[in-house]
Amino acid sequence: MTAPLLDIRSLHLGVALGRSAHHPLLKGVSFQIMPGEAYGLVGESGSGKSVTSLAVMGLLKRPLAVSSGEILFKGQNLLTLPKREMRRLRGNRIAMIFQEPMTALNPLSTVGRQIAEMFVLHQDKSWNEAQKLAIDALASVRVPNPDRRAKNYPHQMSGGLRQRVMIAMALACNPDLLIADEPTTALDVTVQAEVLRLIKELCAERGTAVLFISHDLGVIASICQRVGVMYAGCLVEENETRALFDTPRHDYTKGLLGALPRLGSRSQHGRQRLVDIDSIIADRSKLTETRFIAPRGIEGSQP
Amino acid sequence: MRLGFNFWLGTGLTALVIFAGVLAPWIAPFDPVLDADLMSSELPPDATFWFGTDAQGRDVYTRILFGAQISLTVGIVSQVINSIIGVTLGMTAGYWGGWWDDLVNGLTNVMLAIPSLIFALAVMAVLGPGLPSLLVALGLTNWSWTCRIARSSTLSLKSQGYVQAAQTLGYGDLRIMFTQILPNMMGPILVMATLGMGSAVLSEAALSFLGLGIQPPFPSWGSMLTDARQLIQLAPWVAIFPGLAIFLSVLGFNLLGDGLRDSLDPHMRTRKP
Numbered sequence: 001m002t003a004p005l006l007d008i009r010s011l012h013l014g015v016a017l018g019r020s021a022h023h024p025l026l027k028g029v030s031f032q033i034m035p036g037e038a039y040g041l042v043g044e045s046g047s048g049k050s051v052t053s054l055a056v057m058g059l060l061k062r063p064l065a066v067s068s069g070e071i072l073f074k075g076q077n078l079l080t081l082p083k084r085e086m087r088r089l090r091g092n093r094i095a096m097i098f099q100e101p102m103t104a105l106n107p108l109s110t111v112g113r114q115i116a117e118m119f120v121l122h123q124d125k126s127w128n129e130a131q132k133l134a135i136d137a138l139a140s141v142r143v144p145n146p147d148r149r150a151k152n153y154p155h156q157m158s159g160g161l162r163q164r165v166m167i168a169m170a171l172a173c174n175p176d177l178l179i180a181d182e183p184t185t186a187l188d189v190t191v192q193a194e195v196l197r198l199i200k201e202l203c204a205e206r207g208t209a210v211l212f213i214s215h216d217l218g219v220i221a222s223i224c225q226r227v228g229v230m231y232a233g234c235l236v237e238e239n240e241t242r243a244l245f246d247t248p249r250h251d252y253t254k255g256l257l258g259a260l261p262r263l264g265s266r267s268q269h270g271r272q273r274l275v276d277i278d279s280i281i282a283d284r285s286k287l288t289e290t291r292f293i294a295p296r297g298i299e300g301s302q303p
Numbered sequence: 304m305r306l307g308f309n310f311w312l313g314t315g316l317t318a319l320v321i322f323a324g325v326l327a328p329w330i331a332p333f334d335p336v337l338d339a340d341l342m343s344s345e346l347p348p349d350a351t352f353w354f355g356t357d358a359q360g361r362d363v364y365t366r367i368l369f370g371a372q373i374s375l376t377v378g379i380v381s382q383v384i385n386s387i388i389g390v391t392l393g394m395t396a397g398y399w400g401g402w403w404d405d406l407v408n409g410l411t412n413v414m415l416a417i418p419s420l421i422f423a424l425a426v427m428a429v430l431g432p433g434l435p436s437l438l439v440a441l442g443l444t445n446w447s448w449t450c451r452i453a454r455s456s457t458l459s460l461k462s463q464g465y466v467q468a469a470q471t472l473g474y475g476d477l478r479i480m481f482t483q484i485l486p487n488m489m490g491p492i493l494v495m496a497t498l499g500m501g502s503a504v505l506s507e508a509a510l511s512f513l514g515l516g517i518q519p520p521f522p523s524w525g526s527m528l529t530d531a532r533q534l535i536q537l538a539p540w541v542a543i544f545p546g547l548a549i550f551l552s553v554l555g556f557n558l559l560g561d562g563l564r565d566s567l568d569p570h571m572r573t574r575k576p
Contacts, residue, residue, distance in 0.1 A: 057471055091473030098471075103464030108486045117482070118472060169472060 003075065004032035005209050006056065006177055011069035013048075013055055022067065025051055026233045029069075035176065038203065038210040040220035040241070042256070043230030049213045052230075053179045056211070057096060058086045074176070092122040095170035099182040101162035105154040111165045112138070112150025118172040137168040141198060160191035164198065171202055178203060179211045184219060196223055217260055221245060229253045310562025316555025324371035331365040336520045338362065345538040355540035357530060359520075363541060366522035367548050373523045374552060377437060377507040378500035384442030386449055386496050393453025394480055394488075398461060407450065414447040420506055427515040437516050441503050449495045456488035463487075490567035494560050501556030508549050524549050 013026040026048045033039045041049045054060050056071055058078055071078040073094065078086065098104045106114060115137050116130035125133065131150070138146035141164040154162055163183060170178055180199060184192040200223050203210050214220050220227055221241055228238040229252065237250040248254045323330075332351075340360035348355045354363035396407035414422075423440040430436035460466055461484070469479050510516035511525025519526055524545040531542035 059467075059470055087473050087475060089473070090471055096468075096471040098464060098468060100464050104468040106465045106469075106483055106487070109482070121478070122473060166468070169468075 002034060004072075005035045005037075005074060006033040006211070007070075007072040008032070008052070008056070009070040009072065011052070011055060011071065012067045013051060013060070013064065013069075014067055015063050016065045016067075017063060024067075024233060025064070026055075029230070029233070029235050031228050031235060031238060033177070033209050033211060036204075036207045036209055037226065038200070038212060038224045040212045040214065040224030040227040041230060042215060042217060042220055042227060044215060047230040048233045049215075049230055050181055053096065053181055053211065053213055056179065057090060057094065059090075088122075091118060091170075091175075092173045093175050094177045094179065095173070095175040096179040096181065097163070097166045097170045097183045099185050101159050101166055101186060104166055105162055107154055110151050110153055111157070111162075112152075115150075115165065115169050115172060118169055122173045133172075134168075137172050138165070140171075140202070141165070141168045143168075158191075159187055160195060163187060163191075163195050167195070167198060167202070171206070171208065174206055175208060177209045177211065179213070181213045182215070185214070185216070192219075199223070217245075217256065229256065307562060307565065309558045310566070313555050313558025313560070313562050316551050317559050320371050320375060320552045320555060323368050324375040327365075327368040327372055331362075331368045333362040333365040335361065335366045335369040335522045338365070339520075345534065345541070347538070348540055354544040355538065357527070357538075357541045358534060363527075363544050366527060367524070367544055370522045370524045370527065370545065370548065371552070373434070373517055373521070374504045374507060374549075376434070377441060378503045378556070380438045381441035381445070381503045382496045382499045384438070385446040385499055386492060388443070389446035389449025389495075390453045390485070390492060392446070393450040394457050394484060396450075397454040397457030398476065398480055398484065404454075407454070411447045411450050414444070419444045420509060423506060423510060424513070424515065427510060432515050432518050434517060437507060437510060440510070441506055445499055445503065445506075449492060449499070452491050452495055453488065456491060457484055460484045460487055491564075494564040494567060497556060497563055498560035501553045501560065504549065504556065505553050 008029060008031055010028040010030050011026055012024065012028055014022050014024040016022055029048070029052060031039070041052065043049050051060075051064065054064075055066055056073075056078065058081070060066065066079055069079075073089070078089075081089070105111065112131060112134045115134035116127065119125040119130035119133050120127060135146045135150050138150055143149050143161060143164055149157075149161075154165075157165070166183075178199070183199065184195050187195060196219060199210065202208070210223070212220065212224055224241050226238065227241050227244050228235050229244075229250065230236065231252045237244065237248070237253045239249075244253065245257065248257050338361055342360065343352075343356055344358055344360040346352055346356045346360075352362050352364065354367065357363055357366070392407045392410075396404040422444040426440035426443060427436055430439060457480075466479060466483050469483050474483070507516055507523065508525035508528070511523040512529050514526070514529065517523035517526055519530070527545040528542060528549075531538075531545065535542050
């Protein structure tokens with residue numbers, strides 16, 4: 001068995017208020033991503049998905065702070081890495097794409113320049129060389145007329161195109177790990193499918209591992225080999241995608257899957273009701289270490 | 304984009320001052336200092352002396368043209384110094400936060416608490432009169448508003464998606480500040496610099512009026528007013544024209560600044576019905 005690319009070991013993270021008060025957000029999250037693997041992280045808003053990815057990037061802002069645990073990237077603990085080294089990893093070995101393609105690009109410079117900057121920054125290329133590489137990068141994310149598009153400003157592009165530009169920037173230096181934080185949420189469904197296929201194919205081609213964060217189970221199912229389900233700062237279940245969808249083990253996962261409408265399911269499964277998960281995020285302070293789901297309960301299950 | 308009447312009036316007046324200052328050596332009919340002739344002192348405006356002559360018989364029109372050079376130099380250089388200090392402090396304070404932010408904020412508050420003209424007076428008293436110390440005095444005393452604006456712009460730009468994206472893509476702090484933040488806040492900084500030019504011209508006139516700025520016999524609008532003080536009943540033109548020059552140039556800079564703000568900041572744009 002090969003060594004994992006990213007190995008998060010019992011990561012505890014919280015809001016540090018002053019010296020003594022500590023409000024936990026992640027309570028011992030552990031998972032591993034193998035080289036080239038696509039790993040999905042699902043969970044509701046506030047369950048700690050994004051904060052996990054920020055911890056990996058080393059971009060937690062005060063008052064957020066890691067209290068214990070390890071994040072090993074190629075065997076190197078990212079939490080103890082000097083700032084300068086960490087910056088060299090970001091964008092180069094670990095890259096990230098965001099939910100909002102409308103705001104993720106600098107409105108004042110051309111997209112070609114913004115992609116080219118990645119090559120200048122991380123690979124010490126000259127600007128001339130970098131411009132050419134930027135056009136190649138645009139072509140690789142299947143932007144039509146890449147040499148003309150490189151001279152465009154972000155406002156001249158549609159959301160889908162901008163997200164492609166973001167992907168081109170993120171993959172410019174052939175990173176080992178791509179963190180995709182709900183990259184398709186802001187896009188409409190047809191564009192969403194294209195962008196997903198693009199991420200899937202490009203990463204498979206280059207052997208880039210993906211940490212895919214989403215609350216859309218359909219998206220996760222189509223792209224990831226393994227899935228972790230997060231709830232209230234804990235990884236409550238983890239399995240192969242197929243197995244997780246077929247036999248969910250945790251109550252919360254069952255609730256999550258039950259809340260998904262299925263097309264044509266009535267003829268197959270008879271009349272069904274969508275399972276309702278009480279839509280208030282549980283008060284963290286009332287959650288015990290072992291039974292996070294208890295205070296909310298799901299219709300039909302006995303608490 | 305529609306620019307209002309005020310903007311064009313401001314542009315026109317500013318252009319007039321710039322033309323006067325730049326072309327003074329060629330379009331002025333006399334020498335501002337050497338053409339003194341006591342025989343023709345205190346003459347009212349006529350065809351030869353358009354704005355009349357002063358107590359030493361020097362042409363007021365010529366002196367106003369050369370005075371524009373000084374006002375422009377002071378306005379531009381002091382605002383460049385102000386902007387560099389203000390932007391550097393404000394941007395780093397907003398971006399890094401922490402103790403540096405506290406320090407810069409404290410310093411800004413201290414600067415705002417002291418009236419800038421009083422501060423400039425103190426600096427002039429230490430450095431002695433003359434153009435270089437005038438530039439230093441006005442350049443060091445007016446950066447607090449620019450600093451405030453740079454800091455608050457940085458704070459709001461810092462949370463923009465592209466700044467955060469730049470962080471995840473491995474940009475260093477300085478690179479983010481200069482490629483992502485600075486270009487995006489140039490609008491308000493430019494407006495501040497233009498408005499500041501107006502107040503710098505006014506401050507220069509005030510300091511020269513008090514005898515601390517440009518020294519006679521070199522023509523500054525402020526020192527011309529000082530000279531005109533005793534003559535105001537006998538030869539009002541000696542006071543009226545420099546006063547008018549100060550008034551119109553400050554008005555021009557302010558209108559230009561307001562117009563720039565209206566066109567650069569979409570939230571502030573005032574629509575005429």
